[in-house]
Amino acid sequence: MKIDYTEYSPNQRIAIIAASELVGYKSCFVGIGIPSDAACLAKLSVEPELNLIYESGAIGALPLSKSYSTGSPSIAHGADMITDSLSVFSDLQAGRIDVGLLSAAQIDKFGNLNSTVIGDYDEPKIRMVGSGGAHDIACLIPNLIVLMPHDPRRFVDTVDFATSPGSGRDIKKIRDQLNLPEGPSILITDKAKFIMSDEGWLLHSILDSFTFAQATEGLPWSLKPPISGPIETDPAIISALAQINY
Amino acid sequence: MIDKTSTVQDAIKNNVNAGDNIFIGGFGHLIPFYLSHELIRQKILDLTICRSGADILFDQLIASEIVKKVIFGYVGNPTVGLSHSFSRAYKKKSIEIEEWTNQSIIMRLHAARMGVSFIPSKILQIGDKPSNISHLKQVTCPYTDHKFSAIPALKPDIALIHAQCADKYGNIQMWGIDGDTVEGALASDKIIVSVEKIISNSKIKEAPEKTVIPSHRVSNIIELPWGAYPSYVSGFYSRDDDHYIEYDTTSRDEDKLSSYLKNWVHDARNIQEYKKLIGSTKIKELEEGLCGVKNED
Numbered sequence: 001m002k003i004d005y006t007e008y009s010p011n012q013r014i015a016i017i018a019a020s021e022l023v024g025y026k027s028c029f030v031g032i033g034i035p036s037d038a039a040c041l042a043k044l045s046v047e048p049e050l051n052l053i054y055e056s057g058a059i060g061a062l063p064l065s066k067s068y069s070t071g072s073p074s075i076a077h078g079a080d081m082i083t084d085s086l087s088v089f090s091d092l093q094a095g096r097i098d099v100g101l102l103s104a105a106q107i108d109k110f111g112n113l114n115s116t117v118i119g120d121y122d123e124p125k126i127r128m129v130g131s132g133g134a135h136d137i138a139c140l141i142p143n144l145i146v147l148m149p150h151d152p153r154r155f156v157d158t159v160d161f162a163t164s165p166g167s168g169r170d171i172k173k174i175r176d177q178l179n180l181p182e183g184p185s186i187l188i189t190d191k192a193k194f195i196m197s198d199e200g201w202l203l204h205s206i207l208d209s210f211t212f213a214q215a216t217e218g219l220p221w222s223l224k225p226p227i228s229g230p231i232e233t234d235p236a237i238i239s240a241l242a243q244i245n246y
Numbered sequence: 247m248i249d250k251t252s253t254v255q256d257a258i259k260n261n262v263n264a265g266d267n268i269f270i271g272g273f274g275h276l277i278p279f280y281l282s283h284e285l286i287r288q289k290i291l292d293l294t295i296c297r298s299g300a301d302i303l304f305d306q307l308i309a310s311e312i313v314k315k316v317i318f319g320y321v322g323n324p325t326v327g328l329s330h331s332f333s334r335a336y337k338k339k340s341i342e343i344e345e346w347t348n349q350s351i352i353m354r355l356h357a358a359r360m361g362v363s364f365i366p367s368k369i370l371q372i373g374d375k376p377s378n379i380s381h382l383k384q385v386t387c388p389y390t391d392h393k394f395s396a397i398p399a400l401k402p403d404i405a406l407i408h409a410q411c412a413d414k415y416g417n418i419q420m421w422g423i424d425g426d427t428v429e430g431a432l433a434s435d436k437i438i439v440s441v442e443k444i445i446s447n448s449k450i451k452e453a454p455e456k457t458v459i460p461s462h463r464v465s466n467i468i469e470l471p472w473g474a475y476p477s478y479v480s481g482f483y484s485r486d487d488d489h490y491i492e493y494d495t496t497s498r499d500e501d502k503l504s505s506y507l508k509n510w511v512h513d514a515r516n517i518q519e520y521k522k523l524i525g526s527t528k529i530k531e532l533e534e535g536l537c538g539v540k541n542e543d
Contacts, residue, residue: 032324032325033325055299055348055425056273056274056275056423056425057273057423057424057425058423065536066487067325068274068324068325068326068485068487068490069273069274069299069301069324069325069485070273070274070299070324071272071273071274071275071423071425072274072324072485073275073478073480073484073485073535073536073537073538074536075274075423076275076422076423076480076537077536077537082421082422082423082424083424084424084425084426084428084429085273085298085348085349085352085424085425085426085429086352086353086356086426086429089348089349089352089353092349093349093367093368093369112373116345116374116376121374121376121377122377123337124336124337126328126333127328127332127333127336127337128322128328129320129321129322129328129329130318130319130320130321130322130345130347131319131320131345131346131347131348132298132299132319132320132347132348133299133319133320133347133348133349134347135347135349135369135370135373136347136348136349136350136369138373139368139369139370139371139372139373140368140369161374162373162374163373163374164373165372165373171372174372175372177393178368178371178372178392178393179368179392180368180371180372
């Protein structure tokens with residue numbers, strides 16, 4: 001069956017593509033919003049073994065109604081375990097959580113993420129919420145997938161503030177010296193998948209139903225045509241969408 | 247055993263001083279709104295407030311101009327948006343900040359709880375570091391030669407937290423999402439706790455594994471049912487997401503925010519008044535909501 005992805009909202013498309021990327025993982029550190037939707041979707045369709053872990057301490061959660069906070073009732077309700085934040089951050093630092101999903105206000109060519117300030121740190125145009133657990137996840141998680149709506153204002157050459165460190169040749173060198181994992185390796189927008197290289201993001205593949213021009217429109221990075229064929233997803237993911245469609 | 251029950255007025259007046267560093271509990275769950283509002287009603291000034299992930303209670307304390315410094319990992323209105331009072335104060339430079347991350351704040355509290363001056367960690371060695379934490383140092387492991395950041399202890403003067411139950415001696419029972427609440431409380435010199443319900447000591451002894459803070463660490467206990475509204479209390483009431491959403495509009499406008507604070511803080515002289523503001527329809531709805539008393543499973 002041919003799927004027309006334009007029928008789905010941008011956030012749904014991100015969750016659809018991201019869910020496919022979670023196959024094979026057993027534990028996922030999740031934040032609220034699109035990351036949580038994507039992990040739920042994977043759990044309900046292509047990766048039932050995936051344990052969703054929230055920084056509030058909830059493990060094995062499956063929020064089926066909208067959650068505003070990582071500590072929300074929908075996260076606590078139906079979780080397999082509730083421990084404290086120190087325990088989940090300790091597991092994260094020990095490398096015991098497989099994969100993490102993050103989003104942010106700004107992303108740059110090397111996957112640095114900004115959720116702190118737009119503009120100068122001391123004289124910002126917009127003062128945002130700060131790291132939360134984002135910096136910690138970006139430093140420590142062995143596999144990091146970044147999820148960003150395709151909004152050109154959010155894609156920049158260099159972020160105003162690197163709340164969560166990226167990857168690429170130079171940053172990887174420092175990460176190696178500090179025994180830290182390699183950082184963001186996949187970026188998913190609502191139209192495409194990118195992979196990290198020494199020189200920054202490479203366009204890996206485009207969601208079937210979209211063109212190269214659409215997938216790269218307004219992005220400041222010089223991007224070459226995709227190195228792989230169009231992204232097609234398991235219809236099971238699409239069927240499960242209705243369950244998280246809140 | 248000493249009876250530590252108190253009124254919210256006396257508990258704050260007798261334990262909190264101007265200039266204190268206060269840990270405020272609650273991670274989405276069990277946020278001590280009514281208890282912390284008493285700091286505003288008593289106008290206790292020059293406070294430092296700290297925790298990992300802070301939501302609109304921090305916004306209200308900052309808007310009330312009793313806060314000198316904020317130590318945090320996150321300040322916002324989760325999913326809904328920014329903490330507008332924090333943003334305004336930050337831009338006007340009317341508050342000082344120390345900007346960490348959630349993990350580092352929790353490790354700072356853990357260090358204080360363990361009685362050590364720092365804990366080594368892999369975080370905060372790459373990425374941009376705010377100038378206000380430039381004092382953070384790096385250490386080399388004496389066994390492996392690996393580099394770590396030396397996350398310094400954070401020992402608050404006092405913790406204000408909310409929990410489900412306690413006995414009058416101050417044995418605190420809490421369940422559901424904890425986040426950094428217990429960690430922050432045990433890191434602090436003094437602990438004041440508001441609870442939904444005061445129960446007997448024999449009831450506590452029926453399930454001592456639910457006790458997360460022992461009586462000898464607690465200064466005062468106050469029974470404040472609905473004191474964590476608009477956050478939630480597992481087994482009692484659900485979260486009022488609509489209140490958080492409306493607060494975003496309210497807090498964008500300083501005049502609207504002053505009337506909100508007059509209404510919900512200054513004029514709510516006792517917990518019955520606060521419950522009246524919530525209203526019986528909302529109370530019924532939240533009792534029936536997820537994690538509420540009528541929908542625990």
